[in-house]
Amino acid sequence: MTTYSSRKISQRTAFTFLVLATVITVMPVLFIIIYTIVRGGGALSWSFISQFPSQAGRAGGIFPAIIGTFYLMLGTLVFALPIGVLAGIYLTEYARDNWLTRLINLAIVNLAGVPSIVFGLFGLSVFVLSFHFGLSLLAASLTLACQALAMVITTSREALLAVPREFREGSLAIGVTKWQTVRHIVLPQALPGIITGVVLAISRAAGETAPILVVGAAFLLPKLPQSPLDQFMALPYHLYTVSAHVPNMPKETVWGVALVLLIVVLSFDILAAAIRIKTRQRK
Amino acid sequence: MSININVPDISTKLMEECVTKLKAEKVNLYYGSFQALRNITLDIPSCAITAIIGPSGCGKSSMLRLFNRMNDLIHGARMEGKVELDGTPIYDSKIDVVELRKRVGMVFQNPNPFPMSIFENVAYGPKRHGTKGSGELTEIVEKSLRQAVLWDEVKDKLGQSGLALSGGQQQRLCIARVLAVEPEVILMDEPCSALDPVATLKIEDLMRSLATDYTIIIVTHNMQQAARVSDTAAFMMMEQDRAGALVEYGPTAQLFTNPKDKRTEDYITGRFG
Numbered sequence: 001m002t003t004y005s006s007r008k009i010s011q012r013t014a015f016t017f018l019v020l021a022t023v024i025t026v027m028p029v030l031f032i033i034i035y036t037i038v039r040g041g042g043a044l045s046w047s048f049i050s051q052f053p054s055q056a057g058r059a060g061g062i063f064p065a066i067i068g069t070f071y072l073m074l075g076t077l078v079f080a081l082p083i084g085v086l087a088g089i090y091l092t093e094y095a096r097d098n099w100l101t102r103l104i105n106l107a108i109v110n111l112a113g114v115p116s117i118v119f120g121l122f123g124l125s126v127f128v129l130s131f132h133f134g135l136s137l138l139a140a141s142l143t144l145a146c147q148a149l150a151m152v153i154t155t156s157r158e159a160l161l162a163v164p165r166e167f168r169e170g171s172l173a174i175g176v177t178k179w180q181t182v183r184h185i186v187l188p189q190a191l192p193g194i195i196t197g198v199v200l201a202i203s204r205a206a207g208e209t210a211p212i213l214v215v216g217a218a219f220l221l222p223k224l225p226q227s228p229l230d231q232f233m234a235l236p237y238h239l240y241t242v243s244a245h246v247p248n249m250p251k252e253t254v255w256g257v258a259l260v261l262l263i264v265v266l267s268f269d270i271l272a273a274a275i276r277i278k279t280r281q282r283k
Numbered sequence: 284m285s286i287n288i289n290v291p292d293i294s295t296k297l298m299e300e301c302v303t304k305l306k307a308e309k310v311n312l313y314y315g316s317f318q319a320l321r322n323i324t325l326d327i328p329s330c331a332i333t334a335i336i337g338p339s340g341c342g343k344s345s346m347l348r349l350f351n352r353m354n355d356l357i358h359g360a361r362m363e364g365k366v367e368l369d370g371t372p373i374y375d376s377k378i379d380v381v382e383l384r385k386r387v388g389m390v391f392q393n394p395n396p397f398p399m400s401i402f403e404n405v406a407y408g409p410k411r412h413g414t415k416g417s418g419e420l421t422e423i424v425e426k427s428l429r430q431a432v433l434w435d436e437v438k439d440k441l442g443q444s445g446l447a448l449s450g451g452q453q454q455r456l457c458i459a460r461v462l463a464v465e466p467e468v469i470l471m472d473e474p475c476s477a478l479d480p481v482a483t484l485k486i487e488d489l490m491r492s493l494a495t496d497y498t499i500i501i502v503t504h505n506m507q508q509a510a511r512v513s514d515t516a517a518f519m520m521m522e523q524d525r526a527g528a529l530v531e532y533g534p535t536a537q538l539f540t541n542p543k544d545k546r547t548e549d550y551i552t553g554r555f556g
C-alpha cells in the first residue's frame with residue numbers, strides 16, 4: 001500500500017507542476033494583452049488611426065505608420081510567398097536525400113535563428129547599397145522577406161510532407177507526371193498548412209523593428225510612400241521612437257501605438273488559426 | 284533456379300489470342316545493399332489473371348512494382364536484368380516512365396481515392412493526359428464506373444467526395460480511376476486486404492470481368508483468392524538472406540493441385556506461411 005500511496009503522491013506532484021508551468025506560460029501573454037489594453041485603450045480613436053502625427057508624435061494619429069506596416073507586409077508577402085513555397089516544393093518533392101540537401105535544410109532551419117539586426121545589416125549592404133534601392137520600402141520588404149523565408153519554407157515543407165504518400169502514388173501510377181501530381185494533388189492538400197505558415201511569418205515580419213531600422217524606416221514623414229523606392233513609417237519603429245526618443249511623450253499615446261501594433265499582429269495570427277480550424281472541419 | 288513457361292493452358296480463352304505481355308528476365312532488385320529480388324524470370328500472358336503468392340516479405344510487391352517502375356520512387360532502389368512490355372525493354376533509358384505507367388496502371392493495398400469528388404477522381408487521369416471536353420469526360424467517367432461495377436451505386440452522387448464511400452466502393456473507384464486512362468495492364472497490390480469478405484467477392488467478380496480486356500497481375504497473401512481468380516500463379520519465397528525468389532510458376536490449377544516443388548506444396552497445404 002505504501003508504494004501505491006507514494007506513486008499517488010508523485011502522480012499528484014507531477015500534475016501540479018505541469019499545470020503550474022502551463023499557467024506561468026499563459027500568464028505573461030494574457031498580462032501583456034490586458035495591460036496594453038488598459039494603458040493604451042484610451043488613446044484609440046478614429047482620429048488616432050486616420051490622422052498624420054503632429055508635434056513629433058505627441059499629438060495627431062499614426063495613420064502613415066499603419067499604412068507603412070501594411071505595405072511592408074504586402075511587400076514581404078510578394079517576395080517570400082512564391083520563393084519560399086517553390087523552394088519548399090523543390091526540397092520536399094524533388095531534391096534527392098543526400099548531404100547537400102541535408103546541408104541546405106540545416107541552413108534554412110538556422111536561418112530562422114539569425115538575429116534580426118543581422119538581417120538588417122545584410123539588407124543595408126545588399127539591397128540599399130549594392131542594388132541601389134536606397135532606404136526604401138522595397139529594400140525593407142526584401143530584407144524582411146529574407147527573414148520570413150526560413151519560416152515559409154519550413155512550414156511549407158511540413159505541410160507538403162503531411163500529404164500521404166498514397167495520394168502521390170495513386171496519381172503517378174496512372175501515368176500522371178510528377179509536376180502534375182504536385183500541382184493537382186499535393187499542393188491543394190498542403191495549401192491550408194502553407195497559408196497558415198505564410199500568414200504567421202508575415203505577422204512576425206510586421207512586428208520586426210531591428211531590420212527595418214537600418215533599411216528605410218523613418219520616424220516622421222509628411223506623406224505616404226508614393227513608390228516602393230520611398231521611405232516609409234512603420235508601427236514597430238514608430239513605437240520604438242516615441243517610447244525612447246521623444247521627450248514629454250504622453251504615455252497613453254505610446255501604449256496606444258503598442259495596442260494598434262498588437263491588434264495588427266494578433267489579427268493575422270487569429271486569421272491563421274481560423275484557416276487551420278476551417279480546413280480541419282472540412283476533412 | 285530459372286523457371287520459364289510460355290503461355291499457360293487456359294480453357295476459357297483461345298490459345299492463339301494469348302501472347303507474352305510482360306517478361307522479366309534474370310531480374311535482381313536491390314534496396315541499397317539489401318537484395319529484395321533474386322534472379323526472377325517469368326512471362327506474364329496477356330489473356331490471363333496472374334497471381335503472385337507467397338509469405339509476407341517475400342518480395343511480391345517489389346516484383347509487382349517492377350512492371351510499372353514504381354520501385355524507381357524508392358530511394359536507393361537498383362535493378363539488374365531485363366523487363367519487357369510487348370517485347371520492349373521498359374528499363375531502357377529511352378523509355379518514358381510516365382507513358383509506361385499510363386499503359387501499366389496500378390491499384391494499391393489501401394484504397395486511396397483522392398480527396399475530391401467521385402467524378403473528379405475518375406476524370407483525373409484523362410484530364411491530366413489532355414482530355415478537355417466535358418462531354419467526353421462525362422462519357423469516360425460513366426464508362427469507367429460501369430466497368431468497375433460502381434456506376435449504379437454512385438450515379439446519383441457523382442459530386443460527393445470519394446472519401447465518403449465505403450472501403451469496397453473506394454477500391455472500385457480506384458479501379459475505375461485506373462480504367463479511365465485505358466491501360467493495357469492492371470497491377471493490383473493486395474487489393475482486397477483492407478476489405479470485408481463481401482466487398483472482396485465484388486472485387487474478384489470485377490477482376491474476372493476485366494480479364495477479357497486487360498492483363499491483370501494480382502499480389503495476394505490469400506491463397507483462396509489466388510485459386511478463385513487467377514489463371515496462372517507464381518509462388519515466391521524468401522531465401523536465406525531474405526531476398527525474394529520465384530519458386531514455382533504455372534497454371535493456377537496445376538500449382539494448387541499438383542505442385543512440382545516441395546516448398547510450394549508445404550505452403551499451399553498450410554504447413555507454413
